[in-house]
Amino acid sequence: MPGKLxxxxxxxxxxxxxxxxxxxxxxxxxxxxxxxxxxxxRMLSRLGIEARLLSLHEHNERQRVPRILEQLEDGMxxxxxxxxxxxxxxxPGFLLVRGAAAQxxxxxxxxxxxxxxxxxxxxxxxxYPFTFLGFPPPRxxxxxxxxxxxxxxxxxxIFFESPHRIVASLEDARQMLGDRLAAxxxxxxxxxxxxxxxxxSEIHSDxxxxxxxxxxxxxxIGPPEDDR
Numbered sequence: 001m002p003g004k005l006x007x008x009x010x011x012x013x014x015x016x017x018x019x020x021x022x023x024x025x026x027x028x029x030x031x032x033x034x035x036x037x038x039x040x041x042r043m044l045s046r047l048g049i050e051a052r053l054l055s056l057h058e059h060n061e062r063q064r065v066p067r068i069l070e071q072l073e074d075g076m077x078x079x080x081x082x083x084x085x086x087x088x089x090x091x092p093g094f095l096l097v098r099g100a101a102a103q104x105x106x107x108x109x110x111x112x113x114x115x116x117x118x119x120x121x122x123x124x125x126x127x128y129p130f131t132f133l134g135f136p137p138p139r140x141x142x143x144x145x146x147x148x149x150x151x152x153x154x155x156x157x158i159f160f161e162s163p164h165r166i167v168a169s170l171e172d173a174r175q176m177l178g179d180r181l182a183a184x185x186x187x188x189x190x191x192x193x194x195x196x197x198x199x200x201s202e203i204h205s206d207x208x209x210x211x212x213x214x215x216x217x218x219x220x221i222g223p224p225e226d227d228r
Contacts, residue, residue: 003076009086009112013190029079119218123183133159147176174200181222187215
């Protein structure tokens with residue numbers, strides 16, 4: 001009999017957000033596939049959980065997935081986690097889930113924290129329909145073309161960005177989408193959690209004026225105002 005693949009959402013910051021069901025899945029797993037064994041190892045140690053870890057990230061995913069599928073076929077229970085939040089959403093795991101489903105291996109999801117939904121519900125912007133864009137391209141030209149693809153979509157848009165590119169991305173989004181209402185979540189659920197609201201130009205000015213920009217960012221941009 002095949003084993004089971006369990007996709008487990010982990011906290012995006014506050015460790016108290018790990019559900020009892022998620023804890024049980026991690027404790028009972030024969031193997032925990034994770035982006036970074038050091039990061040996940042530290043998190044599990046703080047939670048008092050011992051587990052066998054195997055790295056599964058964008059650079060080794062295609063090589064590792066066949067091996068994990070074999071272990072699932074042999075009856076192992078594998079938990080899949082990302083560094084934070086819900087796997088697959090701008091994180092590795094899609095190839096493993098698709099492969100397991102194609103081979104008839106049971107796939108379950110233990111839901112929990114998601115930066116996408118956390119940012120959306122505190123943004124004060126229309127909650128649906130929304131479209132998640134992932135990470136914009138790092139280079140300006142490609143990034144502008146990226147935003148332009150969604151300029152005609154009457155949806156709330158959500159994307160992730162690094163502290164090194166958040167200011168540039170906000171400016172490119174304003175140029176390609178218009179000066180829409182937006183909200184930028186920083187360090188969500190963590191000690192220094194912050195949500196900055198306003199028009200894209202206003203948020204851009206706020207962040208540009210800071211002496212340093214740190215943390216992980218989730219950007220929520222409202223639809224064109226005629227469509228709200």
